[in-house]
Amino acid sequence: MEAIERLSQSIRFKTVSGNWQEFSNFHAFLERSFPLVYQRMKVQKINDYSLIYNWTGKREGAVLFLAHMDVVPAEERDWVVPPFSGEIRDGYIWGRGTLDDKCCVMAILEAAEKLLGEGFTPNKSIYIAFGFDEETKGHLGARKTAEHFRSRGIKFDAILDEGAAIIEGFMPQIKVPLALVGVAEKGLASFDLIARGDGGHSSAPKRNSPVERMAKAIERVSSYKSKAVLTQAVEMFFKTISKYMSFPSSIFLKNPRLFLPFIERSIARNPSANAMLRTTMCTTIVKAGMADNVIPDLATATVNVRIIPGETAQQVFDRLKNLLSDLDIEVMKNERWEVSDPVICSNFGGTFFESISKTINDIFPQAVVTPFLTIGGTDSRHYKDLSSKIYRFAPILMNSEEMKLVHGKNERISIENYKKMIDFYYQLIKRE
Numbered sequence: 182m183e184a185i186e187r188l189s190q191s192i193r194f195k196t197v198s199g200n201w202q203e204f205s206n207f208h209a210f211l212e213r214s215f216p217l218v219y220q221r222m223k224v225q226k227i228n229d230y231s232l233i234y235n236w237t238g239k240r241e242g243a244v245l246f247l248a249h250m251d252v253v254p255a256e257e258r259d260w261v262v263p264p265f266s267g268e269i270r271d272g273y274i275w276g277r278g279t280l281d282d283k284c285c286v287m288a289i290l291e292a293a294e295k296l297l298g299e300g301f302t303p304n305k306s307i308y309i310a311f312g313f314d315e316e317t318k319g320h321l322g323a324r325k326t327a328e329h330f331r332s333r334g335i336k337f338d339a340i341l342d343e344g345a346a347i348i349e350g351f352m353p354q355i356k357v358p359l360a361l362v363g364v365a366e367k368g369l370a371s372f373d374l375i376a377r378g379d380g381g382h383s384s385a386p387k388r389n390s391p392v393e394r395m396a397k398a399i400e401r402v403s404s405y406k407s408k409a410v411l412t413q414a415v416e417m418f419f420k421t422i423s424k425y426m427s428f429p430s431s432i433f434l435k436n437p438r439l440f441l442p443f444i445e446r447s448i449a450r451n452p453s454a455n456a457m458l459r460t461t462m463c464t465t466i467v468k469a470g471m472a473d474n475v476i477p478d479l480a481t482a483t484v485n486v487r488i489i490p491g492e493t494a495q496q497v498f499d500r501l502k503n504l505l506s507d508l509d510i511e512v513m514k515n516e517r518w519e520v521s522d523p524v525i526c527s528n529f530g531g532t533f534f535e536s537i538s539k540t541i542n543d544i545f546p547q548a549v550v551t552p553f554l555t556i557g558g559t560d561s562r563h564y565k566d567l568s569s570k571i572y573r574f575a576p577i578l579m580n581s582e583e584m585k586l587v588h589g590k591n592e593r594i595s596i597e598n599y600k601k602m603i604d605f606y607y608q609l610i611k612r613e
């Protein structure tokens with residue numbers, strides 16, 4: 182099948198953000214690969230490397246499909262095949278981007294090309310936008326593309342981005358694959374901690390040095406547990422999965438408001454489940470010291486926070502300041518770090534959510550569709566004012582082992598799954 186070969190070829194472009202020539206080459210490859218898309222749609226470049234496709238529909242309204250062309254770097258050692266080879270072997274297409282996120286870029290265009298070949302015209306206008314720096318926050322790609330739409334007054338009835346998938350073995354008790362459709366997204370921010378002091382010679386140390394205070398701060402941040410918050414997305418998720426759990430979890434999850442403390446004590450011991458229930462804080466960068474015999478007069482750390490819908494970055498900043506108030510540590514905002522409030526729950530009673538669900542059921546009949554809270558950040562957060570219905574889902578069936586392949590070694594997608602991805606976008610567009 183030519184589509185399999187094209188995905189394989191797409192992997193050979195090392196589109197790591199910053200390798201700009203690779204992006205230009207990749208653009209040319211897309212134009213060669215999808216002639217009808219490039220003839221019949223209006224294709225535009227934004228900020229040199231983002232792409233927008235506009236397919237005019239028969240009626241009012243517009244739907245936007247998002248994906249990103251950039252990939253995270255890959256070190257060749259430990260891979261079974263070179264990561265940018267796109268090798269096809271054992272029923273899989275191998276390489277960086279096969280799961281995140283060239284599979285979406287290519288599958289969306291494959292579906293569109295096929296529909297154009299059949300003479301199809303959508304009811305609503307279809308927009309497709311591909312960013313080029315999602316893995317490094319999307320400030321040059323998605324953010325600028327969103328600004329472009331905003332400046333032209335274009336809004337969307339619905340947006341579909343990556344951000345969740347169909348997972349087998351999400352929880353050991355659940356035997357059915359769960360099609361997780363992200364209807365809300367946690368916010369994110371980073372804050373800097375700064376401890377200052379006298380420094381001096383390490384042969385005559387004093388207590389309470391900046392390093393010592395910073396160590397206490399890091400320990401406090403790690404052990405801090407924000408209050409559990411049951412968001413609408415997670416409530417719906419728990420209720421859906423309760424049908425597949427055994428007693429007593431089934432009762433707890435069916436009535437999550439009532440049994441939140443029990444849920445917290447049981448399933449929330451799992452880090453991903455815990456992240457769905459609360460704002461989390463994690464120290465990611467620590468710096469101090471220049472020489473082995475000098476007490477540093479400065480220690481700094483960066484705390485990355487992921488904010489549960491319902492709270493704001495400012496509230497978490499204030500909470501962090503409070504938490505460390507007795508340690509003589511400055512807590513600072515730094516312009517280097519993005520501050521992004523959570524994206525609240527999209528209305529998931531709408532027709533587009535229904536279309537997504539139906540399409541999933543048609544192509545993955547064994548999967549159970551459920552609303553979900555996306556705990557990572559996606560490009561779609563830059564579009565939050567452009568639609569009240571933003572969904573995060575890629576039609577990829579993965580077990581928990583395969584999930585580790587995303588950003589990991591030996592990233593690969595099965596040929597069978599990739600064909601289903603194309604079919605998913607094909608049927609979904611056809612429903613619009």
Ligand SMILES: [Zn+2]
Pocket residue numbers: 249281282315343
């Ligand atoms: Zn991605």
